[in-house]
Amino acid sequence: MTTGIRVKLSAMMFLEFFIWGAWFVTLGAFLDKTLHATGVQAGSVFSTQSWGAIIAPFVIGLIADRYFNAEKILGILHIAGAILMYQMYKAPDVAGFYPYVLGYMVLYMPTLALVNSVSFNQMTDPEKEFSSIRVWGTIGWILAGLAISYLFHWDSQNGIAQGFLRNTFLMAGIASLVLGLFSFTLPNTPPKVAKGEKVSVSQVxxxxxxxxxxxxxxxxxxxxxxxxxxxxxxxxxxxxxxxxxxxxxxxxxxxxxxxxxxxxxxxxxxxxxxxxxxxxxxxxxxxxxxxxxxxxxxxxxxxxxxxxxxxxxxxxxxxxxxxxxxxxxxxxxxxxxxxxxxxxxxxxxxxxxxxxxxxxxxxxxxxxxxxxxxxxxxxxxxxxxxxxxxxxxxxxxxxxxxxxxxxxxxxxxxx
Structure with a gap:
C-alpha cells in the first residue's frame, strides 16, 4: 500500500466516525432538553440505528456487492446523508425529526461496511494493516466529542439552554458532505459478485x-x-x-x-x-x-x-x-x-x-x-x-x- 493510499484511507475512516460521534453521543441530551421528547419517543429515535443495521445487508449484498463500486456508493450515501442532516438540524420537534433520522440511519449504517470494503481491497495483509487505518476512526469520534465540549461548548449548561446542541447536526452534515465528495477520489473498489451470479436473501x-x-x-x-x-x-x-x-x-x-x-x-x-x-x-x-x-x-x-x-x-x-x-x-x-x-x-x-x-x-x-x-x-x-x-x-x-x-x-x- 502506498503512502498516498494509506493517507486517503485514514482520512476516510477519520471522517466516517467523526460524523457519527459528532451527533450520536449528544442525541439523548438533545432529544430530552431541546425537543423535550418522552422516553418512548427517544427510544424510537435511537432504534433507527437498529432499523439501519437490519436494512444495511440488503444495501451491501444486493446493490454494492453486485452493481456499483463501493467508493461511489459511499460518496452518494454521504452526500444524501448531508442533506438529511441539515433537515435534522432544522426539525422543530420529534415528529418532524424522526423521518429524517430514520432515513439518515438507513443510509449511514451501510457505509460502515463500505469503508471496510474500500480498505480491505487495498490491503495484502489486512490482519496487520487494518488496525492502523481503523484507529483513525476512533480518533475522529474522540475529536468530535472534544470539539463539542471544549471548542464550541455546545453541551455546557448555557449551550444546552440556548439550543446549541442543534449545531451538532450541522457539523456532522458538513463532515458528511466533505466525505461524500472525497469518496470519489478513493481507490477503485469494484463489485465483489460477478454479473449473473445469484445471491440468495439468506446469504445476504x-x-x-x-x-x-x-x-x-x-x-x-x-x-x-x-x-x-x-x-x-x-x-x-x-x-x-x-x-x-x-x-x-x-x-x-x-x-x-x-x-x-x-x-x-x-x-x-x-x-x-x-x-x-x-x-x-x-x-x-x-x-x-x-x-x-x-x-x-x-x-x-x-x-x-x-x-x-x-x-x-x-x-x-x-x-x-x-x-x-x-x-x-x-x-x-x-x-x-x-x-x-x-x-x-x-x-x-x-x-x-x-x-x-x-x-x-x-x-x-x-x-x-x-x-x-x-x-x-x-x-x-x-x-x-x-x-x-x-x-x-x-x-x-x-x-x-x-x-x-x-x-x-x-x-x-x-x-
Whole structure:
C-alpha cells in the first residue's frame, strides 16, 4: 500500500466516525432538553440505528456487492446523508425529526461496511494493516466529542439552554458532505459478485449460519449476545442525557474516555483471551456492564464524580471483552464456509434485533421513572445493571467451557 493510499484511507475512516460521534453521543441530551421528547419517543429515535443495521445487508449484498463500486456508493450515501442532516438540524420537534433520522440511519449504517470494503481491497495483509487505518476512526469520534465540549461548548449548561446542541447536526452534515465528495477520489473498489451470479436473501443476511445454532454453546452465546444488547441500549440512549441532567461539566468530552479505553483494552484483550479463555473473557465483559451501571446509579457531579468517570472508562472492557471476543469466537466456530455469514448473523442479531428491543425497554423505563421532579436516574441505571447481572448468571450456568482453540486476530475497535 502506498503512502498516498494509506493517507486517503485514514482520512476516510477519520471522517466516517467523526460524523457519527459528532451527533450520536449528544442525541439523548438533545432529544430530552431541546425537543423535550418522552422516553418512548427517544427510544424510537435511537432504534433507527437498529432499523439501519437490519436494512444495511440488503444495501451491501444486493446493490454494492453486485452493481456499483463501493467508493461511489459511499460518496452518494454521504452526500444524501448531508442533506438529511441539515433537515435534522432544522426539525422543530420529534415528529418532524424522526423521518429524517430514520432515513439518515438507513443510509449511514451501510457505509460502515463500505469503508471496510474500500480498505480491505487495498490491503495484502489486512490482519496487520487494518488496525492502523481503523484507529483513525476512533480518533475522529474522540475529536468530535472534544470539539463539542471544549471548542464550541455546545453541551455546557448555557449551550444546552440556548439550543446549541442543534449545531451538532450541522457539523456532522458538513463532515458528511466533505466525505461524500472525497469518496470519489478513493481507490477503485469494484463489485465483489460477478454479473449473473445469484445471491440468495439468506446469504445476504447471513442466515445460512443459523446451522451453527445446533451447537449448544454457540446457541447460548447467541442468545446472550441479544440479551446483553438490552443494557447496552441504555448507555447509548441515556448516558448523554444523564450527564447533562445532573450537570456534569463537558459531558461529551468526558464520554470520549470510553473510546480511548476501547483502544487500550483492545491491546489487553489478546493477552487476557489467551490466558483465561473465551468464557472468562466474555464473563468479565458482562460483569463490567453491571458494575458500570451501578456506578452511574450511585455517582454524581460532585464528590462521587469519580464513579461516573470510572463507569465511562469501563466502556472498553464492556465492548471489547464481550463484543470483540464474541466476534473472534464466532469466527472460530463458523469455519471457512460460514465466516462472513456468521458475522452478518451476529451483527443482525445484536445491533438489529437486540438493540431494537433494548431501545424500546430503555424508553419505557425512562418514562416510568420520570416525574415533574425529574428523572430517577438511580433506578434507570440499576435496572440495566440487574439485566446484565442476570445474563452473566445465565451464561455461567449454561455455557460449558470446552477450551475451544480460538485464535486472536486483533480486530479494530468499534464504536
Amino acid at each position: 443476511l447471513g442466515l445460512d449460519a443459523l446451522k451453527l445454532l445446533k451447537d449448544k454453546n454457540f446457541a447460548v452465546f447467541f442468545v446472550a449476545s441479544i440479551l446483553i444488547c438490552i443494557p447496552l441500549a441504555f448507555y447509548y440512549q441515556n448516558a448523554g442525557a444523564f450527564l447533562a441532567d445532573i450537570k456534569v461539566d463537558n459531558p461529551t468530552g468526558k464520554m470520549t474516555i470510553g473510546q480511548g479505553s476501547e483502544v487500550l483494552f483492545l491491546l489487553c484483550l489478546p493477552i487476557f483471551f489467551k490466558k483465561f479463555g473465551f468464557k472468562k473473557t466474555i464473563l468479565v465483559g458482562m460483569l463490567a456492564w453491571a458494575v458500570r451501571y451501578a456506578m452511574f446509579a450511585y455517582g454524581n457531579a460532585g464528590e462521587l464524580s469519580f464513579l461516573l468517570i470510572i463507569g465511562i472508562a469501563l466502556h472498553g472492557v464492556c465492548y471489547d471483552f464481550f463484543f470483540v471476543s464474541g466476534q473472534i469466537y464466532t469466527d472460530s466456530k463458523a469455519g471457512i464456509q460460514y465466516k462472513s455469514a456468521a458475522q452478518g448473523m451476529i451483527t443482525l442479531a445484536t445491533y438489529g434485533v437486540g438493540m431494537l428491543i433494548g431501545f424500546y425497554i430503555a424508553g419505557l423505563i425512562s418514562d416510568s421513572y420520570n416525574s415533574p421532579a425529574g428523572h430517577d436516574w438511580k433506578m434507570i441505571w440499576l435496572i440495566p445493571a440487574g439485566i446484565a447481572a442476570v445474563v452473566f448468571i445465565l451464561f455461567v450456568l449454561f455455557f460449558k467451557d470446552q477450551k475451544d482453540n480460538v485464535a486472536i486476530n486483533e480486530p479494530a475497535p468499534n464504536n
